[in-house]
Amino acid sequence: MAVREILPDIYWIGAIDWDRRLFDALIPLPEGTSYNAYLVKGSEKTALIDTVDPSKEFEYVCNLVKAGIESVDYIIVNHAEQDHSGSLPMAAELFPRAQIVVSEKCRDLVQSLLEIPPERCLVVKDRDTISLGNKTLEFIMAPWVHWPETMLTYLQEDHVLFSCDLFGSHRATSDLFVDDIREIYHSAKRYYAEIMMPFRSNIRDHLAILTSCDIRIIAPSHGPLYQPPDPILAAYRDWISDEVKNEVVIIYVSMHGSTEKMVNHFAGALMERNVSVRIFNLAVSDIGEIAMSLVDAATIVIGTPTMLFGPHPLAANAAYITNLIRPKTKFAAVIGSYGWGGNTVETLKGMLSRLNAEMLDPVYVKGIPDQACLRELETMADTIVRKHREIAVSSQQAG
Numbered sequence: 001m002a003v004r005e006i007l008p009d010i011y012w013i014g015a016i017d018w019d020r021r022l023f024d025a026l027i028p029l030p031e032g033t034s035y036n037a038y039l040v041k042g043s044e045k046t047a048l049i050d051t052v053d054p055s056k057e058f059e060y061v062c063n064l065v066k067a068g069i070e071s072v073d074y075i076i077v078n079h080a081e082q083d084h085s086g087s088l089p090m091a092a093e094l095f096p097r098a099q100i101v102v103s104e105k106c107r108d109l110v111q112s113l114l115e116i117p118p119e120r121c122l123v124v125k126d127r128d129t130i131s132l133g134n135k136t137l138e139f140i141m142a143p144w145v146h147w148p149e150t151m152l153t154y155l156q157e158d159h160v161l162f163s164c165d166l167f168g169s170h171r172a173t174s175d176l177f178v179d180d181i182r183e184i185y186h187s188a189k190r191y192y193a194e195i196m197m198p199f200r201s202n203i204r205d206h207l208a209i210l211t212s213c214d215i216r217i218i219a220p221s222h223g224p225l226y227q228p229p230d231p232i233l234a235a236y237r238d239w240i241s242d243e244v245k246n247e248v249v250i251i252y253v254s255m256h257g258s259t260e261k262m263v264n265h266f267a268g269a270l271m272e273r274n275v276s277v278r279i280f281n282l283a284v285s286d287i288g289e290i291a292m293s294l295v296d297a298a299t300i301v302i303g304t305p306t307m308l309f310g311p312h313p314l315a316a317n318a319a320y321i322t323n324l325i326r327p328k329t330k331f332a333a334v335i336g337s338y339g340w341g342g343n344t345v346e347t348l349k350g351m352l353s354r355l356n357a358e359m360l361d362p363v364y365v366k367g368i369p370d371q372a373c374l375r376e377l378e379t380m381a382d383t384i385v386r387k388h389r390e391i392a393v394s395s396q397q398a399g
Contacts, residue, residue: 001059001063002063003039003063004176006176006219006225009040010039010041011038011040012037013038013039013048013064014036014050014052014056015034015035015060015063017034017035017053017172020032023083029170031187033172033222034172034173034223035056036219036221037050037051038162039064041135042135043134044131044132044133047101047132048072048074048098049078049153049162050084050085050162050164051084051085052083052084053082053087054082055086057087057090071097071098073132075098075101076101076153078150078162079165080110080113082113083221084164084221085114089116099122100120101124101130102122102123102151103125105143106149108149109147125139126139126141127139134157137155138153138155138156139151139152139153140152142206145165146195152164152210154215158217159213159215159217161218161219162219163220163221164220164221165220165221165222167220167229167232168191169223169224170187171223173223175224177225177226184224188232189235189292189295190289190292191222192295193291194288194292197291197295197326197327204240207236216229217229242328244296244297244328244329244391245296245297245298247297247298248297249277249280250266250300250301250303251279251303251315252281252335253281253283253304253314253315254281254303258336258337258368259303259304259336260281260303262335265377266377269378270381273385275381278293280293282315287321290318294327295327295328297329298331299332299387299388300329300333300357301333302333302348303335304334304344305336306337306339306344310343315348316351319348326354327355330357331360332352332358332359333361333363336364337366338365345362360380360387
């Protein structure tokens with residue numbers, strides 16, 4: 001447990017979860033995570049910004065004791081999800097006079113998820129402020145930057161943005177600040193891909209709004225803080241743009257080797273045509289790494305055999321998750337083999353319906369791939385090269 005000073009009278013009082021390896025029963029956490037909570041002492045009043053996951057409630061209380069906090073006027077809830085607000089009931093009981101500051105939608109969620117009485121809540125709207133004396137908290141509504149009730153808190157006098165999940169990273173580290181963006185880039189991009197990418201257009205809108213704030217420190221809810229914030233802002237502007245790279249991500253599963261042979265031949269054909277390729281065997285791959293690879297790729301190809309009457313369950317799961325995270329991929333295709341029939345291609349196309357991507361003609365064959373099949377894969381590679389060149393030219397003209 002530790003209390004760490006960010007600036008005078010502004011402290012990190014959260015918890016580091018070194019051992020957590022899975023989030024939402026889905027997302028691998030190879031580097032653990034942190035639950036960042038903050039304390040802001042004004043000349044007249046004191047505010048807490050977020051709490052921690054219930055599993056770290058004891059550490060949070062210890063940090064409050066270490067910080068010498070005897071009373072709190074406001075508990076700011078930027079987001080109602082458990083890893084942010086799971087210890088809110090305890091904090092509300094510990095500080096019975098504190099008002100719980102929430103957006104309107106967040107009030108409903110903390111009531112239903114955490115049983116917080118609505119009369120404890122102070123509902124704020126976009127750009128409302130609360131004075132702590134010599135410090136002013138400004139609230140910026142950011143709906144659907146992860147959840148519909150998400151709110152950011154900006155400390156005006158100290159130019160600190162408490163950004164909730166925006167700009168976060170699942171990384172357990174003793175470093176309070178990012179020293180070098182290169183050290184955190186992989187974790188931050190992975191976090192963006194897994195958590196934030198479905199809301200790319202919303203984030204773009206909110207980044208434009210944030211240009212009106214003089215932000216000098218970004219304090220997210222997970223991972224280290226950014227001072228200056230420029231490197232992570234530049235990374236986000238790249239990730240949320242419509243620009244894609246000359247890359248193909250191939251995610252596949254193969255039961256008896258036929259689909260794997262097709263994938264290997266297809267990947268070779270792409271590389272011979274100077275297209276970057278990333279291949280993920282779904283039987284052994286990390287879904288977070290796959291998501292991160294999709295942030296920039298122009299094309300995604302799913303390779304799968306037919307299992308009974310449809311795609312292999314691992315391929316179906318990958319298609320479902322891809323459909324959820326909605327990468328800016330421009331093209332998609334299905335390749336694979338079948339034994340006697342089924343609706344694999346049609347099923348996967350339907351599962352990718354939320355992608356704003358052109359579906360290329362599939363290469364789906366009966367049995368092992370023969371020479372005709374391999375030539376079809378080479379034709380698909382030629383098509384992808386042409387498509388990638390077209391969007392590159394279009395992007396240059398637009399720029």
